[in-house]
Amino acid sequence: MISSVFGVLFDGFAYGMLLFILSVGLSVTLGMMNFVNLAHCSFAMLGGFVTVTLTNELGWPFLASLPLAFVSAALVSVVFERVLYRRLYRASDLDQCLLTIGIVFVSVAVAAYIYGTIQQPLNLPSYLRGSVSVWGQSFGVYRLFLIAVSIAITAVLVAALEYTRFGAKVRAAVDNQRMARGLGIDVDRVFAITFALGSGLAGLGGALAIEIVGLDHAFAFTYLIYVLIVVAVGGLGSIAGSFVAASLLGISDMAGKYYFPELGAFLIYFVMVALLMWRPVGLFGRR
Amino acid sequence: MVTSSAALEPQRYLETQIRWRPVEIAFWLATLLPFVLTPNYLVLASQIAITALFALSLDLILGYAGIVSLGHAAYFGFGSYTAGLIAKWGWGEPLTGLVIAAAAAGVLGYLTSFIIARFRHLALIMITLGLGLLLAEAANSASWLTGGADGLQGVRMWKLFGVFQFDLYGTTAYTYSLAVLFVCFLVARRLINSPFGLALRGIRENAIRMPAIGAPSRAHIRKVYTIAAVMAGVAGALLAQTTETVSLETLSFARSADVLVILILGGAGRLYGGLVGAIIYMVARDQFSGINPQYWYFWIGTLLVAVVIFLPNGILGGAARLVRLGRSRA
Numbered sequence: 001m002i003s004s005v006f007g008v009l010f011d012g013f014a015y016g017m018l019l020f021i022l023s024v025g026l027s028v029t030l031g032m033m034n035f036v037n038l039a040h041c042s043f044a045m046l047g048g049f050v051t052v053t054l055t056n057e058l059g060w061p062f063l064a065s066l067p068l069a070f071v072s073a074a075l076v077s078v079v080f081e082r083v084l085y086r087r088l089y090r091a092s093d094l095d096q097c098l099l100t101i102g103i104v105f106v107s108v109a110v111a112a113y114i115y116g117t118i119q120q121p122l123n124l125p126s127y128l129r130g131s132v133s134v135w136g137q138s139f140g141v142y143r144l145f146l147i148a149v150s151i152a153i154t155a156v157l158v159a160a161l162e163y164t165r166f167g168a169k170v171r172a173a174v175d176n177q178r179m180a181r182g183l184g185i186d187v188d189r190v191f192a193i194t195f196a197l198g199s200g201l202a203g204l205g206g207a208l209a210i211e212i213v214g215l216d217h218a219f220a221f222t223y224l225i226y227v228l229i230v231v232a233v234g235g236l237g238s239i240a241g242s243f244v245a246a247s248l249l250g251i252s253d254m255a256g257k258y259y260f261p262e263l264g265a266f267l268i269y270f271v272m273v274a275l276l277m278w279r280p281v282g283l284f285g286r287r
Numbered sequence: 288m289v290t291s292s293a294a295l296e297p298q299r300y301l302e303t304q305i306r307w308r309p310v311e312i313a314f315w316l317a318t319l320l321p322f323v324l325t326p327n328y329l330v331l332a333s334q335i336a337i338t339a340l341f342a343l344s345l346d347l348i349l350g351y352a353g354i355v356s357l358g359h360a361a362y363f364g365f366g367s368y369t370a371g372l373i374a375k376w377g378w379g380e381p382l383t384g385l386v387i388a389a390a391a392a393g394v395l396g397y398l399t400s401f402i403i404a405r406f407r408h409l410a411l412i413m414i415t416l417g418l419g420l421l422l423a424e425a426a427n428s429a430s431w432l433t434g435g436a437d438g439l440q441g442v443r444m445w446k447l448f449g450v451f452q453f454d455l456y457g458t459t460a461y462t463y464s465l466a467v468l469f470v471c472f473l474v475a476r477r478l479i480n481s482p483f484g485l486a487l488r489g490i491r492e493n494a495i496r497m498p499a500i501g502a503p504s505r506a507h508i509r510k511v512y513t514i515a516a517v518m519a520g521v522a523g524a525l526l527a528q529t530t531e532t533v534s535l536e537t538l539s540f541a542r543s544a545d546v547l548v549i550l551i552l553g554g555a556g557r558l559y560g561g562l563v564g565a566i567i568y569m570v571a572r573d574q575f576s577g578i579n580p581q582y583w584y585f586w587i588g589t590l591l592v593a594v595v596i597f598l599p600n601g602i603l604g605g606a607a608r609l610v611r612l613g614r615s616r617a
Contacts, residue, residue, distance in 0.1 A: 036409065087596065093408055094355050098551055099595040101544065105588025112581035217581070225420065225540075232413040266424040273417040277402060280410040 014143035016250020017150035021205035023230040025198020031237020038100040042107035042220040047073040047203025073203020074196040111217035120215045174237040235285025329457035336464035342561025344518030350556035353491030358419020364538030366392040366520025371533035379445035388524035396516020404505040423538040438534035460529035554601025
């Protein structure tokens with residue numbers, strides 16, 4: 001019983017870390033520009049398909065394909081940002097929702113056209129497979145790897161935001177966009193770079209997600225809801241909030257599936273609605 | 288004297304709006320054409336009428352009161368299951384079933400409207416989405432009641448008024464759906480062209496200023512949300528009664544997203560937007576049904592992007608702009 005609780009906590013935490021990588025970029029960009037980007041998971045899906053193509057078709061090692069998943073998602077997102085998104089920064093929530101949901105539809109259709117509607121296989125290298133046993137408790141190696149990667153990313157993100165000049169600009173723009181403009185910060189530029197980095201992280205998350213949750217053409221839709229829950233519950237523009245919300249969501253989802261399988265996803269939707277009614281700006285949100 | 292004439296102005300404006308225009312009469316006469324021109328497509332026509340009613344109900348809250356909802360299918364599905372279950376349990380009379388389903392959806396809408404009225408922006412979008420998903424999951428879990436993923440089987444409808452059988456050709460189905468749509472449209476039209484309708488538009492434009500000029504925003508939002516839920520429930524009940532089955536799809540996020548797309552394509556905030564959108568969307572989907580649904584979504588997505596960038600007020604808004612341009616040239 002104790003070991004099953006521990007196993008659920010571990011798997012749930014690893015799953016939560018995955019959700020964190022997928023959603024942290026959206027949280028920061030939403031906090032900065034209030035732009036509702038429902039297509040965030042399309043960039044994640046792109047990263048996933050880049051990794052699948054590189055490892056399966058071209059024989060790249062899995063670890064080497066991860067940076068490329070990051071870079072390609074970041075580059076594509078910048079193109080979208082410059083061509084489409086920037087026209088709608090001052091438009092209503094509804095218009096932003098519609099534009100980005102349109103992009104999700106298109107990306108899902110394109111993925112189905114190129115890759116078909118099956119789950120994509122992925123050959124992990126042997127050193128990431130299997131599990132290690134510590135004190136009679138077995139841990140999946142890949143999940144340990146996932147947790148290590150996400151904690152490293154969190155550390156880098158927090159350090160970059162707290163201690164670099166660019167991070168200071170980002171914080172200023174999230175806190176008060178107009179004031180930041182008034183002080184001579186080029187918010188559009190800061191936003192474009194942040195957007196690219198966030199989408200790149202999503203791409204990386206998409207690549208890392210294949211082993212845990214699988215990858216198919218509908219990924220952009222399926223995980224959109226989870227990512228939105230993390231962002232809305234954690235609070236806009238808050239890395240700590242996203243971290244806590246993603247861990248909570250991952251663990252409660254895993255626990256719900258393990259202990260109350262008949263309830264399905266009912267539990268997490270209920271938790272989300274209840275949390276939002278209690279704190280509409282999220283756990284760590286300020287506005 | 289000046290003040291009294293200023294006070295009369297909104298009233299005059301409403302009076303001119305409420306008058307029936309020839310285009311509107313022509314539109315409603317044209318809805319009778321399928322009986323003559325395409326008698327083989329009456330089933331599709333009744334589906335269009337149902338979708339149009341659903342889009343109209345969303346238009347009331349989204350187009351007029353500015354409440355963005357990603358979970359409007361909750362009320363559609365709730366009405367659908369209510370009507371289906373009543374018929375399954377042995378009361379197959381259509382009209383009373385419709386009324387009961389409408390009332391059930393209305394109660395659900397009234398209860399949730401207290402939540403809806405408190406929030407705006409992202410929190411509102413997420414809460415409507417969450418409530419919709421919550422209900423869909425609940426229906427999926429309660430398979431002893433709803434039939435789960437297999438859908439609700441064994442729905443048997445009695446004859447309409449004891450005379451008209453729901454047949455395979457859909458003659459009764461289309462007549463019935465169209466009549467209900469028309470009645471609901473009249474209600475919506477009366478509602479929108481009333482001081483209440485003007486207050487709703489005020490809330491859409493500035494929800495904070497409205498209470499300051501004496502219009503309670505939250506009470507108005509609760510009212511219109513409940514009315515929209517009733518209409519969505521009626522649309523769902525019509526679907527259950529005319530197809531004699533209910534599936535989980537009636538509650539799904541895809542249905543909420545579809546109706547939003549339909550309304551936006553047609554033009555939100557215009558009574559005919561949802562109707563025109565439903566006709567175009569459903570006919571196009573029927574024509575393209577041979578191709579894979581995945582590719583259908585490619586075109587819908589492209590169309591959405593194009594509409595948002597180029598036609599901010601939908602097809603009807605674009606048409607109205609063309610007409611105005613033509614008049615100013617002439």
